[in-house]
Amino acid sequence: xxxxxxxxxxxxxxxxxxxxxxxxxxxxxxxxxxxxxxxxxxxxxxxxxxxxxxxxxxxxxxxxxxxxxxxxxxxxxxxxxxxxxxxxxxxxxxxxxxxxxxxxxxxxxxxxxxxxxxxxxxxxxxxxxxxxxxxxxxxxxxxxxxxxxxxxxxxxxxxxxxxxxxxxxxxxxxxxxxxxxxxxxxxxxxxxxxxxxxxxxxxxxxxxxxxxxxxxxxxxxxxxxxxxxxxxxxxxxxxxxxxxxxxxxxxxxxxxxxxxxxxxxxxxxxxxxxxxxxxxxxxxxxxxxxxxxxxxxxxxxxxxxxxxxxxxxxxxxxxxxxxxxxxxx
Amino acid sequence: xxxxxxxxxxxxxxxxxxxxxxxxxxxxxxxxxxxxxxxxxxxxxxxxxxxxxxxxxxxxxxxxxxxxxxxxxxxxxxxxxxxxxxxxxxxxxxxxxxxxxxxxxxxxxxxxxxxxxxxxxxxxxxxxxxxxxxxxxxxxxxxxxxxxxxxxxxxxxxxxxxxxxxxxxxxxxxxxxxxxxxxxxxxxxxxxxxxxxxxxxxxxxxxxxxxxxxxxxxxxxxxxxxxxxxxxxxxxxxxxxxxxxxxxxxxxxxxxxxxxxxxxxxxxxxxxxxxxxxxxxxxxxxxxxxxxxxxxxxxxxxxxxxxxxxxxxxxxx
Numbered sequence: 307x308x309x310x311x312x313x314x315x316x317x318x319x320x321x322x323x324x325x326x327x328x329x330x331x332x333x334x335x336x337x338x339x340x341x342x343x344x345x346x347x348x349x350x351x352x353x354x355x356x357x358x359x360x361x362x363x364x365x366x367x368x369x370x371x372x373x374x375x376x377x378x379x380x381x382x383x384x385x386x387x388x389x390x391x392x393x394x395x396x397x398x399x400x401x402x403x404x405x406x407x408x409x410x411x412x413x414x415x416x417x418x419x420x421x422x423x424x425x426x427x428x429x430x431x432x433x434x435x436x437x438x439x440x441x442x443x444x445x446x447x448x449x450x451x452x453x454x455x456x457x458x459x460x461x462x463x464x465x466x467x468x469x470x471x472x473x474x475x476x477x478x479x480x481x482x483x484x485x486x487x488x489x490x491x492x493x494x495x496x497x498x499x500x501x502x503x504x505x506x507x508x509x510x511x512x513x514x515x516x517x518x519x520x521x522x523x524x525x526x527x528x529x530x531x532x533x534x535x536x537x538x539x540x541x542x543x544x545x546x547x548x549x550x551x552x553x554x555x556x557x558x559x560x561x562x563x564x565x566x567x568x569x570x571x572x573x574x575x576x577x578x579x580x581x582x583x584x585x586x587x588x589x590x591x592x593x594x595x596x597x598x599x600x601x602x603x604x605x606x607x608x609x610x611x612x613x614x615x616x617x618x619x620x621x622x623x624x625x626x627x628x629x630x631x632x633x634x635x
Numbered sequence: 636x637x638x639x640x641x642x643x644x645x646x647x648x649x650x651x652x653x654x655x656x657x658x659x660x661x662x663x664x665x666x667x668x669x670x671x672x673x674x675x676x677x678x679x680x681x682x683x684x685x686x687x688x689x690x691x692x693x694x695x696x697x698x699x700x701x702x703x704x705x706x707x708x709x710x711x712x713x714x715x716x717x718x719x720x721x722x723x724x725x726x727x728x729x730x731x732x733x734x735x736x737x738x739x740x741x742x743x744x745x746x747x748x749x750x751x752x753x754x755x756x757x758x759x760x761x762x763x764x765x766x767x768x769x770x771x772x773x774x775x776x777x778x779x780x781x782x783x784x785x786x787x788x789x790x791x792x793x794x795x796x797x798x799x800x801x802x803x804x805x806x807x808x809x810x811x812x813x814x815x816x817x818x819x820x821x822x823x824x825x826x827x828x829x830x831x832x833x834x835x836x837x838x839x840x841x842x843x844x845x846x847x848x849x850x851x852x853x854x855x856x857x858x859x860x861x862x863x864x865x866x867x868x869x870x871x872x873x874x875x876x877x878x879x880x881x882x883x884x885x886x887x888x889x890x891x892x893x894x895x896x897x898x899x900x901x902x903x904x905x906x907x908x909x910x911x912x913x914x915x916x917x918x919x920x921x922x923x924x925x926x927x928x929x930x931x932x933x934x935x936x937x938x939x940x941x942x943x944x945x946x947x948x949x950x951x952x
Binding site for chain 2: 509511512514515516517518519520521522529530533534
């Protein structure tokens with residue numbers, strides 16, 4: 307065998323090994339065009355959403371901060387033809403807080419009770435499904451529908467203690483009581499959802515451990531399950547509060563959306579609950595170019611306060627969920 | 636169960652640790668007939684192998700019938716819907732001893748264990764037939780909560796409640812209603828329970844710390860202490876070490892052995908070495924049947940049934 311052929315063979319062998327050396331394959335190389343477009347869109351919409359959220363906050367902050375001052379949040383709104391004398395929005399701030407608290411105060415115990423019944427009892431099964439469907443309907447119902455229904459209910463003579471009653475016995479049906487009750491419906495699904503999730507995350511053996519110590523279901527729920535679900539309950543009701551703070555329809559229909567908080571009756575404290583008022587949402591609506599007030603600067607300032615409040619509530623939710631997780635083995 | 640002989644009072648011999656094997660035999664289901672190695676007192680021909688010299692066994696090989704019964708099941712069957720998880724099981728649980736239930740997964744050992752404090756009744760599809768006796772009384776005559784105070788249970792996963800160490804142990808003691816014991820009255824019980832569970836030295840200084848901040852092994856011992864606080868007569872352990880590291884496992888096993896003087900202990904385990912280490916009696920179950928029940932020494936060294944032999948040798952499971 308000549309040296310030349312040997313060299314040729316060697317070269318061929320080298321070439322072969324080079325060719326055989328695997329090219330690094332990126333998994334994306336094998337993706338179809340449809341998948342590539344899909345991933346691209348996912349990135350695009352994800353980033354766009356962040357951009358929109360940032361735009362809302364920055365725009366509202368810029369607009370809001372430029373109009374906000376101590377006077378505007380510490381004075382009551384006044385009826386005046388002169389824009390400089392129409393005051394601030396102290397009453398709507400108080401109205402928002404008051405309504406949120408009333409709504410959450412009703413929704414939390416009711417929601418927790420419903421969630422406990424659904425997860426721990428839930429029998430007969432058809433009834434449980436019916437209850438779940440009921441919650442779904444409340445979630446799905448537009449708040450204006452709930453508001454109109456609430457007005458219908460609270461205008462009945464039976465509910466006259468909860469709002470202003472005219473001379474002839476006509477019940478006005480609009481008050482913090484009425485609005486708070488309907489608002490609690492809006493918050494309820496969140497409380498139920500949060501509590502159920504927390505209860506479902508408690509392993510069965512934790513319940514059994516309580517039974518194994520000779521405890522009945524009632525004390526197991528009260529002493530073990532409820533304390534373990536605290537963070538879920540708090541999350542649910544805080545989310546519910548954010549919903550209440552942001553709702554307009556119920557305020558316009560059931561709270562009267564009056565300029566100032568107008569107490570009704572003569573029992574201090576109770577009179578406010580019986581009376582009408584407004585919230586930041588209705589204030590923004592009425593002062594926006596769409597409403598009667600036509601004071602967009604005040605609307606922006608109020609909207610900024612409202613947005614801050616809701617973001618604050620969401621931060622609280624994040625914090626609770628991150629801190630409050632119970633970990634069982 | 637039992638192969639045909641009447642139960643006789645076993646005659647305990649006085650010469651040291653040797654005892655005459657009692658007439659009642661432990662049993663084996665199916666067609667695998669155990670080799671007859673025992674003569675009864677009256678020299679029953681069928682049972683006699685060497686009538687002159689009745690077999691004698693050292694103390695650690697004495698079967699369950701030699702000891703004081705604390706709990707017993709009689710023809711206990713448990714089915715979940717169509718599936719029969721436990722089939723006609725009769726066995727006794729002795730005071731002062733550790734009984735290990737062994738067998739492959741799905742053999743019904745955990746179901747059997749959970750029936751002893753009626754936890755199995757919480758499953759809506761479960762149907763239980765046969766009897767379970769605690770100190771000779773049918774457990775169905777007790778209130779569930781009463782029964783569970785007398786028959787405590789420890790679970791596979793450590794599951795302290797999300798409250799302080801103190802409250803975890805006091806939990807079982809706190810009654811509903813107006814006669815709520817004060818913290819001061821509870822303290823000695825809590826301390827005692829922690830000491831018996833071997834946890835006092837580690838947590839004694841911070842009883843108000845949350846129980847969930849303890850390590851897994853400590854949590855499991857806390858769960859033991861929690862059960863001990865209500866002074867059970869029987870303690871059921873459902874694979875208590877399967878989620879723990881070897882050191883924690885050793886500590887738990889040590890605790891179990893120490894506790895057996897005060898109560899009857901039933902432990903379900905997949906770990907045969909563990910069963911060998913802690914158990915006095917062993918019951919081997921297979922597909923819902925109690926295949927063999929005898930002293931740990933006998934089951935591990937000289938099993939009668941083929942299935943037991945295979946399982947103990949590690950041929951299946």
